[in-house]
Amino acid sequence: MTTAMFAKRHLQRAAERGMSLIEVLVAVAIGLIGILIMTQAYLTSDEFNRATLGAGGAQTNGNVALFTLEREVRMAGYGINHAGALGCGNINYYYDPDYSGNLGGTMPNITLAPVVITSVAGAPPTVPDQIKIMYATGEVRSIPSSLSDTMPSASSELNVDGVDTFNINDMVLLVNDGPPKECTMVQVTQVQSAAGKLQHNPGGSAPFNPPGAGLFPAYVKDDLVFNMGNPIVRTYSIANASSLHVQEMPFSTGTGITDLDLVDGIVDLRAQYGRDTDGDGDVDVYSATFPSFPGPPTAAEWQQVIAVRVGVVARVGNYEKPTGANCDATTLNPTWQGGTFGWTDLTVVTNQARCYRYRVFETTIPIRNMIWRYV
Numbered sequence: 001m002t003t004a005m006f007a008k009r010h011l012q013r014a015a016e017r018g019m020s021l022i023e024v025l026v027a028v029a030i031g032l033i034g035i036l037i038m039t040q041a042y043l044t045s046d047e048f049n050r051a052t053l054g055a056g057g058a059q060t061n062g063n064v065a066l067f068t069l070e071r072e073v074r075m076a077g078y079g080i081n082h083a084g085a086l087g088c089g090n091i092n093y094y095y096d097p098d099y100s101g102n103l104g105g106t107m108p109n110i111t112l113a114p115v116v117i118t119s120v121a122g123a124p125p126t127v128p129d130q131i132k133i134m135y136a137t138g139e140v141r142s143i144p145s146s147l148s149d150t151m152p153s154a155s156s157e158l159n160v161d162g163v164d165t166f167n168i169n170d171m172v173l174l175v176n177d178g179p180p181k182e183c184t185m186v187q188v189t190q191v192q193s194a195a196g197k198l199q200h201n202p203g204g205s206a207p208f209n210p211p212g213a214g215l216f217p218a219y220v221k222d223d224l225v226f227n228m229g230n231p232i233v234r235t236y237s238i239a240n241a242s243s244l245h246v247q248e249m250p251f252s253t254g255t256g257i258t259d260l261d262l263v264d265g266i267v268d269l270r271a272q273y274g275r276d277t278d279g280d281g282d283v284d285v286y287s288a289t290f291p292s293f294p295g296p297p298t299a300a301e302w303q304q305v306i307a308v309r310v311g312v313v314a315r316v317g318n319y320e321k322p323t324g325a326n327c328d329a330t331t332l333n334p335t336w337q338g339g340t341f342g343w344t345d346l347t348v349v350t351n352q353a354r355c356y357r358y359r360v361f362e363t364t365i366p367i368r369n370m371i372w373r374y375v
Contacts, residue, residue, distance in 0.1 A: 055357075058359045076134065078140065082144060087298055134233050160197070230251060230252045269311075306371050307367055327354040
């Protein structure tokens with residue numbers, strides 16, 4: 001074999017040996033660095049994406065919750081925006097086979113008012129407020145009917161000065177002139193147009209009428225008769241510090257009390273009455289109670305309510321890990337025009353709720369049916 005051939009074969013074998021160990025280690029190191037950079041970029045992007053989605057979700061949830069409450073409050077008082085209706089206190093009502101609490105039953109009490117705010121005292125309060133909305137649906141007269149004759153008994157038919165707008169299955173509210181002022185809800189089972197009479201017989205198709213009128217009182221000539229149609233009574237509250245919740249009474253559903261979670265991520269709810277104390281049409285005072293508190297509000301006080309100020313807190317769903325021993329994403333209780341939200345105390349350093357951020361939503365809602373009420 002010549003020298004030239006030997007050198008050529010040696011070069012061929014050298015080319016077939018591949019990469020050296022050092023070259024492999026360098027390639028692996030470069031690859032690992034690339035993977036590390038890509039992983040960090042992905043994690044950073046994912047964290048940014050979750051933060052954006054969480055903030056966007058809280059924004060949407062807060063707006064939906066506030067819109068829902070605003071829509072309901074604007075309807076509040078329709079059908080009962082009359083000086084003769086307000087101030088009667090809790091409504092006497094029956095839903096087979098039980099009575100309202102004010103008559104000794106287990107059904108929840110319902111105050112005849114457009115908006116009832118239930119607030120728990122405290123500084124700051126640890127229990128969110130509840131807002132109960134009431135309004136009529138269907139055909140409603142701006143001026144209520146009245147009894148043209150005294151009822152001989154509570155089960156007697158209603159002789160009224162006009163049966164226009166009344167229909168079978170409508171809920172009728174009877175209100176006396178007092179004192180004491182009292183109001184009772186019954187269900188229309190027959191309309192006698194020619195005779196000007198409304199019947200409210202018991203039976204399977206009329207679960208709101210107790211047999212023989214039960215514990216209901218009788219009413220006298222000139223007492224007021226309001227047609228409520230299928231009245232809406234909804235109570236909005238916070239369930240488990242995690243969602244806006246609504247409870248609906250059976251007047252509109254006909255199937256008993258219903259409960260429903262409406263909007264997730266809502267952790268607190270606060271409300272205040274906007275009262276026009278001097279009759280000029282403007283809100284003069286915002287408060288969660290009336291001057292008569294802890295006693296029941298008077299008819300004059302209910303007539304002062306022309307608006308409701310509402311605030312809700314939405315939680316951003318993105319959990320932020322603590323930088324030290326405790327979370328510090330939010331360290332102060334959120335505030336609104338009405339004061340401080342306090343479903344939990346975020347100033348306590350060990351509170352895990354500090355690992356989230358929050359958004360506050362608030363608005364003032366005019367109760368148009370009270371502004372336009374018949375006096």
